[in-house]
Amino acid sequence: MNRGIILVIGFVLTFGSSWVGLVYLPYTQMQRLEPYSNELSNEVYPKPLEGSAADGRKIYIANGCIYCHTQQVRNAEFGPDIARGWGTRRTVARDYIYDTPIQLGTMRTGPDLANVGQRWSADWQHKHLYNPRMMTPGSIMPSFAFLYEKRPVDESTPDALILPGPWAEPGFVIVPKPEAKTLVDYLLSLNHSFDLPEARE
Amino acid sequence: MTHDEEVNDRINVPEMHEPILREHEEPADGFEPVPTWMMLMFGLILFWSGFYLARHTGDWSGENFDTMQPDSAPAKIGVVTPDTTEKLIVMGKEIYLANCVRCHQEDGKGSIGKPPLLASEWVVGPESSPTKLSRIVLFGLKGPIKVGGVDFNGECPSFGGQLQNAPIAAVLTYIRQEWGNKADPIRPDVVSEARKSNP
Amino acid sequence: MSADSFAVERARIDASTRLPVLVWFASALFWLVFGSLAALAASLKMHTPEFLGASQALTFGFIRPIHLNTVVYGWSSMAGIGTLLWLIPRLARTMLVFPKLLVFSAIVWNIGVLAGTVGLFLGMTTGIEWLEFPPFVPPILTFALLIVTFCGFATFRQRNERHVYVTLWYVLGALVWMPAVYVIAVTLCVYQPAPGVVQAATNWWFAHNVLGLWLTPIGVGAAYYIIPKVLGRPIYSYYLSIVGFWALALFYSWAGMHHLIGGPLPTWLVSASVVGSIMMFIPVLAVALNHHMTMVGNFHHLRYSPTLRFVVFGAMAYTVVSFQGSIEALRSFNVISHFTHYTISHAHLGLYGFFSMVMFGCMYYIVPRLTEWEWASAGLIRLHFWCSAIGITLYFVALTVGGWHQGMMAQDASIAHISQVEFTKPYLWARSVGGTLMLIGNLTFALLFTLNLMKLGKRRVGETTFRTPMKAVRVS
Numbered sequence: 001m002n003r004g005i006i007l008v009i010g011f012v013l014t015f016g017s018s019w020v021g022l023v024y025l026p027y028t029q030m031q032r033l034e035p036y037s038n039e040l041s042n043e044v045y046p047k048p049l050e051g052s053a054a055d056g057r058k059i060y061i062a063n064g065c066i067y068c069h070t071q072q073v074r075n076a077e078f079g080p081d082i083a084r085g086w087g088t089r090r091t092v093a094r095d096y097i098y099d100t101p102i103q104l105g106t107m108r109t110g111p112d113l114a115n116v117g118q119r120w121s122a123d124w125q126h127k128h129l130y131n132p133r134m135m136t137p138g139s140i141m142p143s144f145a146f147l148y149e150k151r152p153v154d155e156s157t158p159d160a161l162i163l164p165g166p167w168a169e170p171g172f173v174i175v176p177k178p179e180a181k182t183l184v185d186y187l188l189s190l191n192h193s194f195d196l197p198e199a200r201e
Numbered sequence: 202m203t204h205d206e207e208v209n210d211r212i213n214v215p216e217m218h219e220p221i222l223r224e225h226e227e228p229a230d231g232f233e234p235v236p237t238w239m240m241l242m243f244g245l246i247l248f249w250s251g252f253y254l255a256r257h258t259g260d261w262s263g264e265n266f267d268t269m270q271p272d273s274a275p276a277k278i279g280v281v282t283p284d285t286t287e288k289l290i291v292m293g294k295e296i297y298l299a300n301c302v303r304c305h306q307e308d309g310k311g312s313i314g315k316p317p318l319l320a321s322e323w324v325v326g327p328e329s330s331p332t333k334l335s336r337i338v339l340f341g342l343k344g345p346i347k348v349g350g351v352d353f354n355g356e357c358p359s360f361g362g363q364l365q366n367a368p369i370a371a372v373l374t375y376i377r378q379e380w381g382n383k384a385d386p387i388r389p390d391v392v393s394e395a396r397k398s399n400p
Numbered sequence: 401m402s403a404d405s406f407a408v409e410r411a412r413i414d415a416s417t418r419l420p421v422l423v424w425f426a427s428a429l430f431w432l433v434f435g436s437l438a439a440l441a442a443s444l445k446m447h448t449p450e451f452l453g454a455s456q457a458l459t460f461g462f463i464r465p466i467h468l469n470t471v472v473y474g475w476s477s478m479a480g481i482g483t484l485l486w487l488i489p490r491l492a493r494t495m496l497v498f499p500k501l502l503v504f505s506a507i508v509w510n511i512g513v514l515a516g517t518v519g520l521f522l523g524m525t526t527g528i529e530w531l532e533f534p535p536f537v538p539p540i541l542t543f544a545l546l547i548v549t550f551c552g553f554a555t556f557r558q559r560n561e562r563h564v565y566v567t568l569w570y571v572l573g574a575l576v577w578m579p580a581v582y583v584i585a586v587t588l589c590v591y592q593p594a595p596g597v598v599q600a601a602t603n604w605w606f607a608h609n610v611l612g613l614w615l616t617p618i619g620v621g622a623a624y625y626i627i628p629k630v631l632g633r634p635i636y637s638y639y640l641s642i643v644g645f646w647a648l649a650l651f652y653s654w655a656g657m658h659h660l661i662g663g664p665l666p667t668w669l670v671s672a673s674v675v676g677s678i679m680m681f682i683p684v685l686a687v688a689l690n691h692h693m694t695m696v697g698n699f700h701h702l703r704y705s706p707t708l709r710f711v712v713f714g715a716m717a718y719t720v721v722s723f724q725g726s727i728e729a730l731r732s733f734n735v736i737s738h739f740t741h742y743t744i745s746h747a748h749l750g751l752y753g754f755f756s757m758v759m760f761g762c763m764y765y766i767v768p769r770l771t772e773w774e775w776a777s778a779g780l781i782r783l784h785f786w787c788s789a790i791g792i793t794l795y796f797v798a799l800t801v802g803g804w805h806q807g808m809m810a811q812d813a814s815i816a817h818i819s820q821v822e823f824t825k826p827y828l829w830a831r832s833v834g835g836t837l838m839l840i841g842n843l844t845f846a847l848l849f850t851l852n853l854m855k856l857g858k859r860r861v862g863e864t865t866f867r868t869p870m871k872a873v874r875v876s
Contacts, residue, residue, distance in 0.1 A: 002562060004572075008576065011577065018676075022601060022605045022656060022672065022673070026263075027588075029263035029666065063456075063459060065461060066529070075268055080812070083295065083299065084300075085299060085363040086363065090266065092266050093266070093664050093666075094596075099596050100593045100599070101526060102597065102599050102600050106738075106739065107740075108810065121343070121358060132449075133449075137818075139449075139818065140828075142453055142461070143449065146456045191362070224407075228567070228624070228625055228634070229628070229634040230566070230634055233639075235643060250675045250678060250679055257667060257668075259671075262667075262668070267662055267664075269735070295814045299814060299816060302816050303816060
């Protein structure tokens with residue numbers, strides 16, 4: 001151990017083994033994953049995001065939603081994700097082939113979002129983003145009111161939010177900025193319920 | 202001046218700073234052997250690891266995704282359809298607490314802007330309709346409504362995407378038989394019929 | 401060589417490291433203060449979401465990665481580099497090569513971290529955990545890191561000490577591993593992203609290796625130096641050192657997939673990491689025994705020596721957090737702890753309870769030797785120690801208990817998610833209290849360092865210890 005070269009060879013071999021095992025081999029196993037085509041129903045899944053939803057994903061990433069929300073449904077042995085209504089099946093590798101950067105997440109301060117597009121409407125999402133505590137009392141989610149504009153009533157637009165009861169301010173409306181609209185479009189696109197063969201158990 | 206000479210110039214033995222003078226020698230190695238108990242323990246850990254790896258690799262397949270017991274029969278995902286009303290209600294309560302309680306509350310009385318289910322004519326009584334209730338849970342409900350003479354204008358989200366027919370039937374049965382409500386249970390096939398209609 | 405000539409040699413070696421090490425240390429302390437403030441802001445926002453909630457630049461989703469990246473790449477990495485740049489010449493018994501180049505590398509590294517932080521405030525995150533700095537930052541950091549690696553090895557090559565002491569294995573390993581891991585990770589996650597879950601696997605292979613192949617080797621290597629050095633005794637067993645080092649090198653880097661248990665990864669990949677994590681019992685036990693047996697009969701020194709107290713606290717925390725981590729990787733345990741505050745508690749015990757405390761101890765030892773000025777106040781050192789120690793303990797206990805219960809509640813579908821959130825709130829408050837204590841400790845240390853660097857106060861003769869057997873004589 002007094003010869004530097006022995007040390008360096010040791011460093012390279014030990015580290016190299018984990019690179020092979022945890023990076024290279026998974027890459028070879030999963031790099032050629034293609035979307036699944038159902039010939040009977042002519043459906044292809046997954047599809048890459050387009051347009052507003054694709055832009056909205058960037059807003060999701062930029063605002064750090066990943067630090068409190070996951071986007072992975074686990075199977076019933078690991079937890080009652082499915083019983084909670086967070087999905088009809090666990091998510092698998094193919095669900096994420098177009099996700100760059102992938103937003104699996106590691107904290108569930110808030111609920112999982114892999115299928116949130118099926119749970120809440122655009123209207124609810126806007127109100128919830130504007131002030132989470134308005135829709136879910138006790139929530140600790142930060143408010144994203146900076147994605148919205150407060151305008152006098154006479155400058156209202158069709159997509160203005162109608163705030164529930166005690167939250168509404170007479171004479172003013174809340175209008176989503178473009179970032180809020182694309183973000184909600186992205187959230188509405190989140191749907192991993194497609195019946196993939198490898199997800200069946 | 203070279204760097205070495207610069208440094209040498211700065212060192213003045215009599216005035217050398219004190220910490221260096223009071224230091225011990227640089228660390229050296231002792232040569233006690235690795236204790237036997239430790240070698241045994243390491244051996245055990247190695248055996249355990251080999252055993253674990255042999256049992257939990259899912260045939261090294263890229264399509265066998267992480268589960269708790271990949272080599273035993275996997276748990277059936279999805280739900281087992283209950284065959285008695287009691288089982289339906291037990292399942293329904295769990296679904297209710299996981300999905301509905303935040304608006305309709307645990308006592309079924311609702312809150313500001315959220316209608317009650319207790320003694321609601323939508324849920325029990327001659328005007329209640331299993332199909333209509335199924336459609337509400339499947340597709341959601343928005344817009345002004347009246348419940349027990351009180352106006353509401355909120356939104357019930359849709360659950361048809363992530364709840365299958367049996368759990369929906371279960372939760373509807375639960376709300377129709379809880380808090381003093383008394384109405385017939387709802388069967389999963391009623392829900393599946395309602396699912397085929399337009400939202 | 402006589403004792404005096406050893407001392408002259410050491411003085412020369414220390415003098416060669418003076419400028420670069422102090423620059424790396426001073427920078428590290430700046431980022432520690434900055435990162436700790438961001439930490440407290442993030443912690444407060446979790447239970448009081450309206451706190452500083454109006455602007456996007458300060459939203460939790462911005463502040464959290466700012467905190468993580470500044471304490472990992474700003475404080476931890478820079479303190480670690482400063483420490484190893486002092487250790488390598490000492491153990492090789494040769495002067496540090498190219499000190500001015502190393503000062504340059506510190507400036508470049510600072511530019512990288514600063515540019516990255518500004519980028520994060522402007523919303524330019526990559527969205528990849530532990531790699532959030534915008535894409536123009538990795539080349540800057542890599543360039544600076546390669547300079548450090550080069551100088552470290554160049555110094556080592558000129559060694560006058562034939563025997564390569566165990567600390568050198570660890571720090572030289574770190575200098576090879578970190579650039580390799582970083583370059584591979586940014587390539588496969590940021591520049592040429594691999595598809596979907598492969599990216600996630602690479603991401604967590606990287607993030608765990610920042611802990612296992614960069615910070616841990618520096619921390620453990622430093623403890624291997626400080627403990628026998630301060631006590632004036634040899635390290636207990638060379639054979640345990642060998643086992644401890646090579647087992648760490650082999651197993652630690654396999655553990656990363658335990659961050660993704662239950663996720664959309666192949667079972668074999670997760671199992672490989674579970675095994676790697678459990679195998680870590682071997683090196684951690686070896687190191688713990690080695691350190692403990694060296695300390696046995698000498699624990700009373702902890703009453704006097706700040707250096708030893710911080711380092712031993714850190715070394716003990718290392719043992720605890722590593723055992724905890726191994727257990728956490730078991731699937732049946734992970735089912736409860738995954739996605740909860742339990743994970744955060746574990747992370748902070750490692751990064752603060754172990755690594756930061758060891759760094760504090762090293763800096764308490766090294767800095768007076770470079771500035772030729774003793775620490776101004778034993779009282780302030782005491783304040784630092786107790787605030788940091790109690791702070792991290794409170795942090796750890798609060799989030800371990802809260803996180804565990806959170807996980808238990810998550811397993812019960814009849815408990816609504818929001819109830820889980822409500823339940824954790826008092827624990828999040830307790831974490832803020834612990835975090836505030838840690839901040840006070842950090843600020844105290846930053847103050848002490850500044851006082852020392854600027855040679856403020858009366859000149860002391862004699863070491864600053866907690867309880868001096870003889871009172872230090874003040875020489876004006």
